[in-house]
Amino acid sequence: MGTLVEEIFSRKLGRPVRAGEIVMVDVDYIMSHDNTTPLAIKAFRQIGKPIHDKERIVLFFDHAYPAPNIAAAENHRMILDFVREQGLPHFHREGVCHQVMIEEGYVRPGAIIIGGDSHSNTYGALGAFGAGLGSTEIGVAWVTGKCWFRIPESIRVELRGETQPGVSAKDVMLHIAGLLGMDGATYKSVEFAGEYIRGLSVDERIIFPNMSTEVGAKCGLIEADEVTTAYLENEAGLQGPFACLKPLDAQYERVIEVDVSQLGPAVACHPRVENVKPIEEVEGLEIHEVYIGTCTNARYGDIETAANILRGKRVHAYTRVIVTPASERIYQRALRAGLIETLMDAGCVVTQPGCGACIGRHGGILAAGERALTTMNRNFIGRMGSPEAEIYLASPATAAVSALTGRITDPRKA
Amino acid sequence: MGKVWKFGDNLNTDEIIPGRYNITIDPQELAAHVFCEIKPEFTQGTQSGDVVVGGQNFGCGSSREHAPIAIKGAGIRCVIAASYARIFFRNAINIGLPILECPQAAAEIREGDEVQVNLSSGVITDITTGRSYQAQPLPDFVLKIAEAGGIVAFLQEHDIDELMTAAGGAV
Numbered sequence A: 001m002g003t004l005v006e007e008i009f010s011r012k013l014g015r016p017v018r019a020g021e022i023v024m025v026d027v028d029y030i031m032s033h034d035n036t037t038p039l040a041i042k043a044f045r046q047i048g049k050p051i052h053d054k055e056r057i058v059l060f061f062d063h064a065y066p067a068p069n070i071a072a073a074e075n076h077r078m079i080l081d082f083v084r085e086q087g088l089p090h091f092h093r094e095g096v097c098h099q100v101m102i103e104e105g106y107v108r109p110g111a112i113i114i115g116g117d118s119h120s121n122t123y124g125a126l127g128a129f130g131a132g133l134g135s136t137e138i139g140v141a142w143v144t145g146k147c148w149f150r151i152p153e154s155i156r157v158e159l160r161g162e163t164q165p166g167v168s169a170k171d172v173m174l175h176i177a178g179l180l181g182m183d184g185a186t187y188k189s190v191e192f193a194g195e196y197i198r199g200l201s202v203d204e205r206i207i208f209p210n211m212s213t214e215v216g217a218k219c220g221l222i223e224a225d226e227v228t229t230a231y232l233e234n235e236a237g238l239q240g241p242f243a244c245l246k247p248l249d250a251q252y253e254r255v256i257e258v259d260v261s262q263l264g265p266a267v268a269c270h271p272r273v274e275n276v277k278p279i280e281e282v283e284g285l286e287i288h289e290v291y292i293g294t295c296t297n298a299r300y301g302d303i304e305t306a307a308n309i310l311r312g313k314r315v316h317a318y319t320r321v322i323v324t325p326a327s328e329r330i331y332q333r334a335l336r337a338g339l340i341e342t343l344m345d346a347g348c349v350v351t352q353p354g355c356g357a358c359i360g361r362h363g364g365i366l367a368a369g370e371r372a373l374t375t376m377n378r379n380f381i382g383r384m385g386s387p388e389a390e391i392y393l394a395s396p397a398t399a400a401v402s403a404l405t406g407r408i409t410d411p412r413k414a
Numbered sequence B: 001m002g003k004v005w006k007f008g009d010n011l012n013t014d015e016i017i018p019g020r021y022n023i024t025i026d027p028q029e030l031a032a033h034v035f036c037e038i039k040p041e042f043t044q045g046t047q048s049g050d051v052v053v054g055g056q057n058f059g060c061g062s063s064r065e066h067a068p069i070a071i072k073g074a075g076i077r078c079v080i081a082a083s084y085a086r087i088f089f090r091n092a093i094n095i096g097l098p099i100l101e102c103p104q105a106a107a108e109i110r111e112g113d114e115v116q117v118n119l120s121s122g123v124i125t126d127i128t129t130g131r132s133y134q135a136q137p138l139p140d141f142v143l144k145i146a147e148a149g150g151i152v153a154f155l156q157e158h159d160i161d162e163l164m165t166a167a168g169g170a171v
């Protein structure tokens, strides 16, 4: 009995646990990537003990891959040497870590997964507990297979209604980020629920737990249901039975209700994710780069949305438009469907899968004075390059429509 | 017994240790710059055993482990605050900096007061004012990590299961 996060931990520990308790649990997977693995290796070497279970370690090259400079190349070389030295079986380079974790079937409902990345919350889209941790703890978990947690209190976000044309799951999540604010859920679990969530595909659901990080949450969760299990069987190659846990007589710290039919397209303005405005207020603002990518919004449906808007047209002459599919699987599917050709014909640069321009290392770095409109989850100062550049966050449809005009444009007017 | 250094709400990790000093993880080097922008007198004036008192959401901002390392490196025995930001809370425990949560103590204790803290019982006594407060006592496993000097040091000497027993549970 309890909230979804209490249910997940109670099942794992075989006894009822409540918010506020500190527990030690076996973790199902320990994820880290080319940015966070080096310090984990350092902690691991300091501890000086063997790896507990190699099967549970998943490593990625995605943040700066293929290497854009010598330092990144040497970093990859060092990690790869470690992978070989330890004989680690799960090493990936097929796209953004969180997307590939889900596609490759590492994420099961009820699982407890830790990641050396703040958006490890993403796994909550499939009813798993995912939380981001510092690198030292990743190294500790390699040795112990375990991690301690304080069970968080929960906020429930009930979403009802249907979105209007031109309004997507990203717009809804941006609205919630504006409502809660950047520390509105600090240390909490945020449960996204209601008929609206149940009606979404897994690909769309991912946006909510993914961006729960932006409101300070420890984890973001969605109950696993038939949509989840169908996805796991058909897309992630997993077999049931699945632990589709549900909250039961739960105590919430706060319940927020939103009727999504009332919402229009939204934009999070530089440099705070909570700085969310209806698109009408920022329409016409000149943009120099459109970036469609990241673990938030670069799945097949997002690329399809963009391609449908750009088909047979040309992007604005002075706006560079970059599309970075979240994974190779998505890239190939888009390729087979002719979407990549459509995007390239329209003047987009389509890059290799990965984090791409998201952290300002490669693939679309911004110059001082430039403004980007992107499908990312964060718009911190300097995130995509120059600290004097501006980052605005929006849905794939808003990004694609704006690519045509070179200005922030309302997708409902396209 | 230690002297109190008092800070306000939403103290972020950049105020604890500005990003430009994060090139090292050496506790002493970090301690030389801890709070340098918001309380420059801190590094010169602290003595081993002093206590930091903060408000709500202590340690918010980036996930840098440097922040608690810098505070601990300065000889601070423990932090008392009304509440903590999520990753700071974890990082502090893992690097062996004891942290107590007690909104009343955080509100009433003043800069410069002498306080006595019993980490295992959670009792905080302000010797200057004569008032006592009860914080949530630290779980045994947190005390064990703190005694060892952090989770990495703990694991060099012990098995993780020794913490598990302390955490009171089966897996």
Ligand code: SF4
Pocket (backbone or CB within 6 Å): A063, A096, A097, A098, A117, A119, A293, A294, A295, A296, A354, A355, A356, A358, A359, A377
């Ligand atoms: S795409 Fe961006 S937000 Fe997502 S994991 Fe990569 S760097 Fe982080």
